[in-house]
Amino acid sequence: xxxxxxxxxINQLSFDTEFEKKVKIFLEEWFSEKTGVNVQTSGSTGVPKxxxxxxxxxxxxxxxxxxxLGLKEGDTALLCLPVEYISGKMxxxxxxxxxxxxxxTNPSLNPVENLEEEIDFCAMTPLQVENSLEKLHLIKNxxxxxxxxxESLKSKILQMKxxxxxxxxETYGMSETLSHIGLKQLMPEQEDYFTVFENVAISLDxxxxxxxxxxxxxxxxxxxxDLVNIKNEKQFKFLGxxxxxxxxxxxxxxPETLEALVKKELPNEAIFVGLPDExxxxxxxxxxxxDESDEVKRKVSEIPFEKNFHRPKxxxxxxxxxxxxxxxxxxxxxxxxxxxxxxxxxVSQNLKKMKDFSKELSFKTSRSSGAGGQNVNKVExxxxxxxxxxxxxxxxxxxxxxxxxxxxxxxxADGFLFLSVSESRTQLMNKNKAIEKILEMVNKALIVPKKxxxxxxxxxxxxxxLDNKKKLSDKKENRRFRF
Numbered sequence: 001x002x003x004x005x006x007x008x009x010i011n012q013l014s015f016d017t018e019f020e021k022k023v024k025i026f027l028e029e030w031f032s033e034k035t036g037v038n039v040q041t042s043g044s045t046g047v048p049k050x051x052x053x054x055x056x057x058x059x060x061x062x063x064x065x066x067x068x069l070g071l072k073e074g075d076t077a078l079l080c081l082p083v084e085y086i087s088g089k090m091x092x093x094x095x096x097x098x099x100x101x102x103x104x105t106n107p108s109l110n111p112v113e114n115l116e117e118e119i120d121f122c123a124m125t126p127l128q129v130e131n132s133l134e135k136l137h138l139i140k141n142x143x144x145x146x147x148x149x150x151e152s153l154k155s156k157i158l159q160m161k162x163x164x165x166x167x168x169x170e171t172y173g174m175s176e177t178l179s180h181i182g183l184k185q186l187m188p189e190q191e192d193y194f195t196v197f198e199n200v201a202i203s204l205d206x207x208x209x210x211x212x213x214x215x216x217x218x219x220x221x222x223x224x225x226d227l228v229n230i231k232n233e234k235q236f237k238f239l240g241x242x243x244x245x246x247x248x249x250x251x252x253x254x255p256e257t258l259e260a261l262v263k264k265e266l267p268n269e270a271i272f273v274g275l276p277d278e279x280x281x282x283x284x285x286x287x288x289x290x291d292e293s294d295e296v297k298r299k300v301s302e303i304p305f306e307k308n309f310h311r312p313k314x315x316x317x318x319x320x321x322x323x324x325x326x327x328x329x330x331x332x333x334x335x336x337x338x339x340x341x342x343x344x345x346x347v348s349q350n351l352k353k354m355k356d357f358s359k360e361l362s363f364k365t366s367r368s369s370g371a372g373g374q375n376v377n378k379v380e381x382x383x384x385x386x387x388x389x390x391x392x393x394x395x396x397x398x399x400x401x402x403x404x405x406x407x408x409x410x411x412x413a414d415g416f417l418f419l420s421v422s423e424s425r426t427q428l429m430n431k432n433k434a435i436e437k438i439l440e441m442v443n444k445a446l447i448v449p450k451k452x453x454x455x456x457x458x459x460x461x462x463x464x465x466l467d468n469k470k471k472l473s474d475k476k477e478n479r480r481f482r483f
Contacts, residue, residue: 001013001014001015001016001020001103001104001105002101002102002103002104003095003101003102003104004101004102005095005096005099005100005101005102006073006074006099006101010024010027010028010031017106019083019104019106019107020104022082022083022084023079023083023092023104026083026089026092027092030055030092030093030096034055035054035055035056036052036053036054036055037052037053037055037058037089038050038051038052038053039051039052039053039085039086039089039175051175053086053178057178057216057217057218058089058090058093058178058217059093059097060178060216060217061090061093061177061178061179061216061217062090062093062094062096062097062098063097064181064197064198064199064200064216064217065090065094065143065179065180065197066094066097066098067197067198068183068197069121069141069143069167071094071098071100071120071121071141072098073098073099073100074099074100074101075098075100075101075120075121076100076101076102076103076118076119076120076121077091077094077095077100077101077102077103077119077120077121077122078102078103078105078111078112078115078119078121078122078139079091079092079095079102079103079104079105080105080106080107080108080111080112080122080123080124080128081107081123081124081125081146082107085175086175086178086179087123087145087146087179088107090178090179091123094121100120100121103119108128109127109128109131110128110131110132111124111128111132112132112135112138112139113132113135115135115138116138117138118138118139118140119138119139119140120140120141121139121140121141121142122139122141122142122143123142123143123144123145123171124142124143124144125144125145125146125147126144126146126147126148126149126150126153127147129142129144129149129153129157130153130156133156133157133160136157136160136162136166136168137160137162137163137166139166140165140166140167141167141169142166142167142168142169143168143169143170143171143180143183144168144169144170144171144186145170145171145173145179145180146328147328147329148170148238148256149170149186150259150260150263150269151260151261151262151263151264152263152264152266152267154186154190155264157186157187158187158190162187162188164188166187166188167185167187167188168185168186168187169183169184169185169186170183170184170186170194171183171184172184172194172238174222174224176218176222177212177214177217177218177222178217178218181196181197181200181212181214181217182194182195182196182197182200182236183195192237193231193235193236193237194235194236194237194238195234195235196234196235196236197214199214199215199216200212200213200214201213201214201233202230202233202234202236203230204228204230205223207227207242208227208228208242209223209224209225209226209227209228209242210224210226210227210228210230210236211223211224212224225241225242225243225365226238226239226240226241226242227239227240227241227242227245227254238256239254239256239257240254240255240256240257241256242365243363243365243427244256244331246272246273246274246282246284247274247281247282247381247426247427248274248277248280248281248282248283248284248309249280249281249309250281251307251309253272253274253284253309253310255271255272255273255274258272258305258310259271259272261303261305262286262300262303265299265300265302265303266288266296266299266300268288268289268290268296269288269289269321269329270286270287270288270289271286271287271321271329271331271334272284272285272286272287272312273285273287273331273334273335273338274426274427274428275338275428276424276426276428276429281426282426282428283313283314284309284310284311284312284313285312285313285314285315285316286300286312286314286315286316287316287317287318287321287334287338288315288316288317288318289317289318289319289320289321290317290319291317291319292317293317296315296317297315300312300315316338318337321334322334322337335428335431355394355395355439355442355443355446356439357387357392357394357395357439357442358435358439360387360388360391360392360393360394361385361386361387361435361438362385362386362387363383363384363385363386363431363434364383364384364386365381365382365383365384365427366382366384367381367382381422381424381426381427381430382420382421382422382430383420383421383422383427383430383431383434384418384419384420384421384434385418385419385420385421385431385434385435385437385438386416386417386418387416387417387418387438387442388415388416388417389403389404389411389415389416389417390415391415399446402445402446402448403417403442403445403446406445407441407442407445410441417438417442419434419437419438419441420434421433421434421437
């Protein structure tokens with residue numbers, strides 16, 4: 001299906017497939033009198049949520065991307081991303097703002113399978129690009145987002161020997177920045193640093209995490225948990241998420257950096273995790289997707305890691321690494337699966353009987369003041385678990401009211417039930433303990449005590465009371481005599 005936004009009449013278009021009908025719904029919402037549209041987050045770093053974004057902000061974001069790529073009126077664009085998320089919505093908005101000719105195809109692993117003519121612009125996830133390599137030469141400007149581009153995919157793109165006119169970029173952004181605020185070129189030349197758009201300012205907090213101020217798309221300064229290296233006022237290099245940092249024997253390890261190194265040698269998905277260890281605090285483990293292979297183990301052993309403690313203590317092969325709907329690795333689910341399968345952290349019998357609403361929880365980390373020596377001054381091991389009571393889809397309204405009434409001292413002004421744990425020296429163990437505690441707290445709040453029924457004392461109880469009074473009276477009477 002093709003939509004020409006230079007000459008648009010929605011009523012004359014035929015929306016046949018389910019995906020095309022979703023696009024139509026968004027177009028009707030966009031051209032309505034409403035000033036904003038609802039957007040759903042992916043949930044890769046927390047609980048998925050829906051929030052409203054002003055249309056004016058989305059237009060500003062679209063202008064920045066179109067200007068950066070040099071897109072002009074009449075150019076062709078391909079929509080192959082779900083319109084429930086900001087990535088798909090922004091492809092439509094860019095086409096509206098720049099009057100592009102938008103080709104709509106159902107989101108799939110190979111959305112350009114039937115593409116025969118050149119197009120000027122397209123946005124895909126890394127997984128889609130992986131399955132579309134043979135047709136990349138037909139896309140003049142390709143942006144890849146939704147997840148980090150692996151080293152193995154970069155290598156495959158370079159091997160395609162595309163024309164210098166084919167430009168491929170990796171994006172940096174999130175739902176709150178309306179898709180992305182910067183791009184990093186992968187082709188024709190590979191860059192190490194993201195370059196942010198005009199009117200976007202970047203800085204660091206005291207943890208070394210990126211702060212973004214883009215007033216044209218978000219009035220607030222956005223604080224991320226992404227550790228970065230800033231080259232200048234317009235360029236930065238991504239190092240990893242601070243909540244993914246692994247502390248092994250006091251050494252701070254960035255798993256994303258190690259994963260990029262491993263994926264240069266392996267075609268498999270590879271994820272580094274820190275599992276609880278009595279002596280090291282966290283033991284560095286490499287999780288590899290696929291069947292166990294001595295050849296893969298050999299390749300890992302030959303990788304030139306910068307530090308000796310970067311080398312994994314163990315390698316675990318699993319059939320499938322959990323992912324979010326838009327293809328990102330879901331590290332939280334991966335941790336849960338490992339804890340369950342390897343029985344790393346014992347689960348109490350009481351916890352098994354509780355109502356488990358843990359998928360609705362979000363987490364914040366901070367430096368702990370508890371046991372752990374110098375470790376507490378280096379790594380954010382303390383975990384605060386947050387749960388939006390009103391937004392819960394797990395409990396009914398009566399249960400929510402009961403929870404809010406009994407736990408009102410634990411609910412902040414924003415409506416979040418919160419609880420902090422810093423008992424352990426590892427973030428993972430504190431996170432699991434926090435989950436167990438908040439589940440136990442809420443489940444106890446849901447217990448309604450039985451109403452007491454007033455009864456009269458029995459004849460035996462009356463006699464027992466009189467006997468006790470007589471004994472006490474005799475005891476006091478005997479105290480009067482002294483020999």
